[in-house]
Amino acid sequence: MKHPAPILTIDHLFVRLPARQGMVRAVDGISLKLMPGKALGLVGESGCGKSMLGRAIMGLLPKHAHVSEHSEIFFRNRALHRMTGKQVRKIIGKEMAMIFQNPMSSLNPVMKIGRQITESLNHHLAIKKKDARDRVVQLLRAVGIGAPTQRLGQYPHQLSGGLCQRVAIAIALSCDPALLIADEPTTALDVTVQAEILDLLNAHQKKTQMAMILISHDLSVVAGRTDETAVMYAGQIVEHAPTAVLFQNARMPYTRALLDAIPRLSDTAHADLKSIAGNPPDLVDTAPGCRFSPRCPAARTKCKTKAPPFTHINGTRYGYACWYPLESHGAWPMPSCTAAGGQ
Amino acid sequence: MSADATARGLGPGFWLPAAWIVIVLAAATTAGGLPIANPDRIHWEAMAAPPGTAANNVDSTESGGDHSSPGTFWLGTDAMGRDILSRLVYGARVSLAVGLVAPLIGIFAGGFLGCIAGYYRGHIESIVVALMDIVLAFPGLILLLAISFYVGANLTTLILSLGLLTIPAFCRVARGHTLVLAEQAFIDAARLAGAGDMAILFREIIPNIIIPMAVYGLMVAAFLIMAEGALSFLGLSVPAPTPSWGAMIAEGKEFLEATPHISLIPAGLMFVTVVSFNLAGDSIRSVVERRESQL
C-alpha cells in the first residue's frame, strides 16, 4: 500500500481552442496524478482552464478543441487519449462521472427525474426497469431527498436548484463511479445549500472511497473537503500540495495572494482586502517567463524572462512553479488525510 | 476599435459576395451610361443568337440617337433578338429594386411594430400580434392578383405589396430581440438615469437590433429576388417589355431545348446574386455570434 497505482494520470496535457485572435492555450502542459479514494481540489480564477481540464479527462471537449499528440491521460491504466469516442463513452457515466455548475441545464427538462436516473442505470448496468425503481429510490434517499417516491414523477423545473443538483448527483453516483469530477457544483446555489451539497459529496466520497476532483474558483470550498489541492493559473498548475499544507504554507505567491483576497468572517470589519492587481493574462500570445509575474509583487527580472519549472518537493507529487517561492515555515508535513466527513 | 475587429472577422466569405452585389447594383444604377445596346431594340437579323455572336451592320436601318449597337452580343440575344447582356443590366433594376426596397418597408414598419410590441407588452402586443397574424394568413398571391387587376401591375405596386407581405416576419424578429433586450440590466440602468420609454426604445434597444434586422433583411432580399422571378411566370411582375430577370427566364422557357442560354444566363445570374445575399448575411451573423460568445 506504500505506492498504490494512481487512478488517474495526466501527462503533458495541452488543449488549444481556436478563437478569433488565434489559438487559446486553455490547458498548457498539465501533469497530474490522482490516487484512488482521494479528493483533489482544483482551484483557479475563471478562464484559467480548470473546466477544460475536467472536460478533457471526460472526453467532453468542444469539437473544435485541439489536444496535443503528446498528451496522455490514463484512467485505471487505460489510455483514454488513444480510445475512440465509443470506447470512452462506455467508461463515462459508469466508472467516471461528472456534475456541472448548472444543474438545471444538465437535466433533461422534458423527462421526469425518475426516468432520467433509470435510464442511466439501464444504460450502464443493464438493470431492468422494474428493479431499477427500488435502486432509484435508494439513490435519491442517499443524496438527501426527503420524499423520493414523490419526486420520481416530477420534472426538473418543479424542483429548486439545490434539489436539481441533488438529482444530478444521484445520476452521477448511480453506477458507483471510481472517479467523480464536480465542476463548480455549488456556484449557482445559495450558501446554505452549498454547504449541504458539499457535505453530501464529501460524505459519499469518504464512504465509498471514490476519487473526486472538485473544481472551484473558491478556495474556501475546497478547504477542509479535499485531501490535496492544485492551484491553476493561465492553463498551468502553479502549486500542488496537501490541502491543509497549502492553506497554511503556500509557497507560490499566487496561491498566497488568492488566499489573502478572500474576505473572512474573522477579519475586522472595513479592513482593506489584499487584492491582486491587474487581470489574468492573455492566453493567446503568452509572454515568456512566469505567467503570474506581471501581477506578482515579488517578481524579479528572472521571472519575466524564464518560465519557472514545476519544482517537486522531496520527490513527492507536490510542488510549485516559482523561482522565488515564499518561505516555508516549519517542516513540510507529509500528506495525511485530514478532511472531515460530514454526516 | 470594435469596427476594426468586426471588419477583420468578416473575411472573403463576406467581401466576395458583397463585391458582387455592389457590381450588380452599380451596373443597374448606371445602366443608361454603359456602352450597351438598347434593351428593347429588336435585332431581326440575330434572333436567339448564341453568346459571342458578332453583330453585323444591318443595324444601320435604325435611326441614330439610340445607343450604338455593340460590336458583339457577348451573352447572345433572346428569342426576339434583344441583347441579353443589356436586358440583364436593365433587368437588375427591377430585381434589385424589389430585393432591396421591399425589405426596407418591412424593416421599418415591421421593426417599429415589433419593438413597440416587445417593449410595451400587454394590449399593444396582443393587437400587433393579431394584426400580423391577419397579414400572414392573407394569401399573398391573391393580394398580388387583386392589385394587378384593379391597379395594374407596375414596379411600385409590386414593391409595395411585397413589402407589406414581409412586415410580419420583420415584426417577429424585432419583437423577439426586444423581448430579450428589455429584460437586460442595462435597460434598468437607463431607467435609473431617467431615460423615458422613447429614449430607451431608440437609444438602448434599437441600436442593438439593427444588425440582426439587417442580416435578416439580406435573407429576405434574396428571397424576394426569387419571388419576383416566380411572379414573372404568373404575369404578376412588371409588365413587358420592361426587362426583369424573372421575365427573361420565363420568356426563354419555350426555347429551352434549342437555345437554353436565353433562360439559363438570367437564371445563373439570379442564382449568383441570391447566393451572394445569403452568404453576406450569414457571414455578418457568424461574426456577431462569435463576438457575443466571447462575452
Add this chain to the structure above:
Amino acid sequence: MEYPIGRRATVQAVCGVSFGIQKGETLGLVGESGCGKTTLARAIVNLQPVSSGWIDYNGQRLTGGRRQGGGAPTGIQMIFQDATASLNPSRSVGKTIAEPLRIDGKTDRRTRYRLAAEMMRDVGLEPATMFGRRPFEFSGGQCQRISIARALITSPRMLICDEPVSSLDVSVQAQILNLLRRIKSRYGLTMLFISHDLSVVKNVSDHVAVMYMGALCEIAPAARFYQSPLHPYAAALLAAVPDPDPDGSMDPVPRIFFDDPDPTPGSTGCRYQPRCRHARPRCAARRPALRQMTGDRQVACHFPLHSSSAPDECA
C-alpha cells in the same frame, strides 16, 4: 430614513419590511436567492411598484402618487450584479458613463466627456485607451468599475449595490470591494449593500439586516451580529459560510436541511419554522413580529438565540 415596504401583488415578494439607514453608513442586506432583497432594492429606486407602505429619503417621501418610470429618486443610484449586462453592448463605455448627464441635459458634450473621463480614472480605468471601447472588450471586474463610474457621475448621496461582486473572481472581488469602500468615504455615500455572502457583507457593513422569504428576521449592528446572531436562520447562514482556514480537522457544523421550503400560503406561523431546529409549537401558530432587543438590535423570533431577554433552552 425609514423604509417600511409592503408589496402586494399575485406573489408577495416583500412583505411588511421596515428598516432605516443612517446617513453615511452601510447597511448590509443578506438573504438567499428569492428572498426579496433585490425586489426591495428595486422598489427604492422606483424600478418596482410598491403596493403599500412608504419609503422616505432625506425627509422626502419617495413612494405614493408617483407614476412608474421617471428614473431613480434624485440622489440615489444603483449598481447591478451582472455588470456586463448592465452596459449597453452597442455603446462605448465612455459614452455609457456620460449617458446619465446627457439625459439630465445640463451639460454640453465636451463637459460630459471630460467628467466621464475623470470618473473613469477615479474607478481605476484608463480613459485614454478605454473610453471608446465597447463593453464586450472588458472583463467582468472592469465592467463593474464602469457601472460604478456611471452610478457616481450624477453625484448621488446614496448607492444601492445589488450583489455587486457575486459573479466575480475572488481576486477581482477584493479589488471591487476596496474600490467601493474608497469611493464611499471619498464621496460620503450612504450604502445599501445586498449580498448572499456574509463574509463580504462583514467587510463593508455597519449594520446587517437578514431577510428570509420576503420578511426581515434580524437587524443589528454588524459587530454584535457577527458575534452572536439572534435569529436561528441568521445563525444557520453564518455557520454555512465556507471556512477558508481549515484547522486540520473540521468539526461538522449542523447544517439546516430542508427538502424544498414551500411557503404554505395560508400559514400564520413563522416563515422559517419548517426549517428551524429550534421550532416550538408557538412558532407554527403565530408569526413573530420584528421586536426591539437590547443593544440596538431587532429580531423577529419568539425564541432568539444567545439572548438574556428571552428564555431559550436550546441555545
